[in-house]
Amino acid sequence: MREDIKQILSQVEKPARYAGGEFNSLPVKPSAAIKFLLCFPDVYEVAMSNLGIKILYEILNRNEDISCEMCYAPWPDMAKLLKDNDISLFGLSSQTSMRDFDIVGFSMQYEMSYTNMLYMLDLGNIPLLRKERSEKDPIIIAGGPCCINPFPLVDFVDIFCIGDGEYNDEKLCMLLKQAKTSGMSRADFLKMASDIEGIYVPEIENYVKRAVVPLEEAVFPTKVQIPNVEAVHNRAMLELFRGCSRGCRFCQAGMIYRPVRNRTVETLTKYALDLVKNNGFEEISLSSLSTCDYPDLKQLLTAIKPELDKRGVHISLPSTRVDSFEAQYAEDSRLSSITFAPEAGTQRLRDVINKNVTEEDIFNSMKFAFEKGYSSVKLYFMIGLPTETEEDLAGIVDIASRIKKLYRECAVSKKQLSITISTSTLVPKPFTPFQWERQISLAEIEQRQTYLKTELKKIGVKYKWHDGLTSRLETALARGDSKLGKVILSAYENGAIFDSWDEFFDFEKWQNAFDKFNIVIDEYTSEIPVDANLPWDKIDVGIDKEFLKREREKAYAKVLTQDCRKICNDCGIRVAYPEIYSEFCKKRVDR
Amino acid sequence: MILCKYTKLDRAVYLGHLDVLKMFGMAIRRTAIPVAYSMGFNKHILLYMSQPLSLGLASECEYFCIDSPCDPDEFAEKMNSSLPEGIRLTKAFFVQKNPNIAGLMCAADYTAEFADRNYDPDDILKITEKPAIEMEIVSKGVKKIKDIKPLIYDISIENNFLKFCLACGNSNLKADRFISYITETTGIRFSGFITKKHLYTAVNGKLTDIDDYLGK
CATH class of the missing domain: 3.30.70.580 (Pseudouridine synthase I, catalytic domain, N-terminal subdomain)
Incomplete structure (x- = not known):
């Protein structure tokens, strides 16, 4: 260990966040051609719960030419110590300074982590603006769902990985190895990188088509770094499939991860058992966008349950269909709480957003759960959905009071029922049928939240809500263009870091940044004309804009779109990715 | 067990x-x-x-x-x-x-490495020759002066390492506090980690390694 790092670790809170040496860490290869620093712009405990970076860590380190280590956003006490002692942010395994890596990659999972990317680069003594970087600086790359619209970040990032990251990070490393051997300039390397499918290089402004991998063949990590400090989600993660066939109109993930790609039961069974043996978690989470839609879930659960029981490992399944057969497998002996996401308070509005859930579904599930002994319910709704009226808000309150009534009628538990309702505000995201929608104003957000606060209090239901200012900023950044780079930089210079943390988020720092450049947030949150050019039109995700328009019209007409497993809705994927579509989607249609 | x-x-x-x-x-x-x-x-x-x-x-x-x-x-x-x-x-x-090791233990051996060779061993040994060693201790927000001399059982220097034995358990002196005290009073600096080497219990008034006491 470096002596200077030892000195500061003795002064910092939770030093284990920065100590490295996690069990299952892969060995550093000092003579590898490419040194890759994989960064997650949030604190250790949050980062350690992310599956994406664990997949990349595994893939990159399997390659003999690449040595990949991790780096997370240091808590401000550590950042201060780093600065005061003139120590650059470092890779956790070898304690090599960030600037001595060849590639520094960021996983961008949420808009509110944008300033933390700058914070980490700054602590790594790397020029924040790509135009200011020289030949000797690392190549800064970024991927993850936020990069589907990379434009707000184009001032800072040299290369974006658009879509699935399984292949492209490695391809970039191999290309850089070649470039280094042949003495290629940074500019020439970037030019060559832009030829890879799924790679967007701001300097080149190339055409880019989203990378989509056949999931069954892709690497999946079954030995994962065990955090030194307990992570937010301390459990094994098994990704059953990627994509979602439901087509909820507000959901970006449901669009940009198309088509649905399943792993086979055989593969998943092996992964699940390996995950349990190699890591020692007490819980395994079967995670996907809509896990219960996995066609062979019953078979998978039957295959893994005995070994998991033997080892005392719980299965965690999203409880969207608790009356189903599968629910019995996931039954928690503690009967903690059941979670449901109706998203909207009336059937009319649920039809608008294409959330194929009926009141009957909700109440059947609740009844089933209450008869099992559950006494705690969590419900998630959105406010600010297109066409929302007071009636829809009243519908949320109505659902809550009817659940209370149902509990009185059929509960077996003697405990008092606890209902928690959480609302978020619609953030209209790129590549969704709602991408043109306006976000409701701050005044409207607060007015609707106040209504729910008052009405839910009357019936004794707990209410949680997302801060409206955060939602507005999320919309601006999600739908942003390259003009926002200077705003993000200015917000960072004003001191904005850890924006996703309530205790740090200070909207004023952002407001001042917008004001400085005479940009109004409303410009990004108001309705966009349907024929306008969108910043993200330059990114080809394989979804037809015409499909999105059709979906939007159907939303206003309250017409449902069927699940893609039943019929093909011609979203464009079949044409854009014929091989992957026919292999994973169509077969299921024919069945 | x-x-x-x-x-x-x-x-x-x-x-x-x-x-x-x-x-x-x-x-x-x-x-x-x-x-x-x-x-x-x-x-x-x-x-x-x-x-x-x-x-x-x-x-x-x-x-x-x-x-x-x-x-x-x-x-x-x-x-x-x-x-x-x-x-x-x-x-x-x-x-x-x-x-119940916590109840048995009464002392522990530690080592700490000197950061460099620019120190006078007598500076350290002189500390222990004082009739009382008064150290300021902040406990529950209250500053107290405590004589730590009775809690120091042994101190010596070997191969650029300071070796010392301190009371631990019911009467306790933290090794990191003791090292900070030395640095504060003599200016001598240490590097690396303080390492706890052996844990002792008292048998007939004599310090006995816990392992020996348990017969292993």
Whole structure:
């Protein structure tokens, strides 16, 4: 260990966040051609719960030419110590300074982590603006769902990985190895990188088509770094499939991860058992966008349950269909709480957003759960959905009071029922049928939240809500263009870091940044004309804009779109990715 | 029950007491060694750890006790293939019941490495010759002056290391505080980790290594 790092670790809170040496860490290869620093712009405990970076860590380190280590956003006490002692942010395994890596990659999972990317680069003594970087600086790359619209970040990032990251990070490393051997300039390397499918290089402004991998063949990590400090989600993660066939109109993930790609039961069974043996978690989470839609879930659960029981490992399944057969497998002996996401308070509005859930579904599930002994319910709704009226808000309150009534009628538990309702505000995201929608104003957000606060209090239901200012900023950044780079930089210079943390988020720092450049947030949150050019039109995700328009019209007409497993809705994927579509989607249609 | 002696060195010195407990729990689950679990609502492994070690201190003499039908040597071998850097079981043996190390211990040996060779050994030895060694201690927000001389059992210098034996247990002097005191009063600096080397109990007024006391 470096002596200077030892000195500061003795002064910092939770030093284990920065100590490295996690069990299952892969060995550093000092003579590898490419040194890759994989960064997650949030604190250790949050980062350690992310599956994406664990997949990349595994893939990159399997390659003999690449040595990949991790780096997370240091808590401000550590950042201060780093600065005061003139120590650059470092890779956790070898304690090599960030600037001595060849590639520094960021996983961008949420808009509110944008300033933390700058914070980490700054602590790594790397020029924040790509135009200011020289030949000797690392190549800064970024991927993850936020990069589907990379434009707000184009001032800072040299290369974006658009879509699935399984292949492209490695391809970039191999290309850089070649470039280094042949003495290629940074500019020439970037030019060559832009030829890879799924790679967007701001300097080149190339055409880019989203990378989509056949999931069954892709690497999946079954030995994962065990955090030194307990992570937010301390459990094994098994990704059953990627994509979602439901087509909820507000959901970006449901669009940009198309088509649905399943792993086979055989593969998943092996992964699940390996995950349990190699890591020692007490819980395994079967995670996907809509896990219960996995066609062979019953078979998978039957295959893994005995070994998991033997080892005392719980299965965690999203409880969207608790009356189903599968629910019995996931039954928690503690009967903690059941979670449901109706998203909207009336059937009319649920039809608008294409959330194929009926009141009957909700109440059947609740009844089933209450008869099992559950006494705690969590419900998630959105406010600010297109066409929302007071009636829809009243519908949320109505659902809550009817659940209370149902509990009185059929509960077996003697405990008092606890209902928690959480609302978020619609953030209209790129590549969704709602991408043109306006976000409701701050005044409207607060007015609707106040209504729910008052009405839910009357019936004794707990209410949680997302801060409206955060939602507005999320919309601006999600739908942003390259003009926002200077705003993000200015917000960072004003001191904005850890924006996703309530205790740090200070909207004023952002407001001042917008004001400085005479940009109004409303410009990004108001309705966009349907024929306008969108910043993200330059990114080809394989979804037809015409499909999105059709979906939007159907939303206003309250017409449902069927699940893609039943019929093909011609979203464009079949044409854009014929091989992957026919292999994973169509077969299921024919069945 | 199996009593295990383990090290906490290198990067593992930064793991907090509860993190170590969780780490052992996960290691046991990975090895699938049968162990006793609590019968309560939230089942957990029954693992009894000795006194928490100050964060940032290294040790070669930490202990935990666990209820398992496994052969102690096999237990140690399996565990050692499943532990992170710096944590190693160095001994494992059967005990009739948990010997309650925290109650037995009364002193511990430590070493600390000098940061450089620019020091006068007499500066340190002079401290111990004083009739009383007054150190300021902040306890629960209140500053107190405490004579720590009775808590220092031995001090010597060997191969650029300061070796010292301090009271630990009911009357206790923290090794990191003691080292800070030396640095503050003499300006002598140390590098690396302070390492706890041996843990003692008193037998007929004589310091006896816990391992010898337990007959191992």
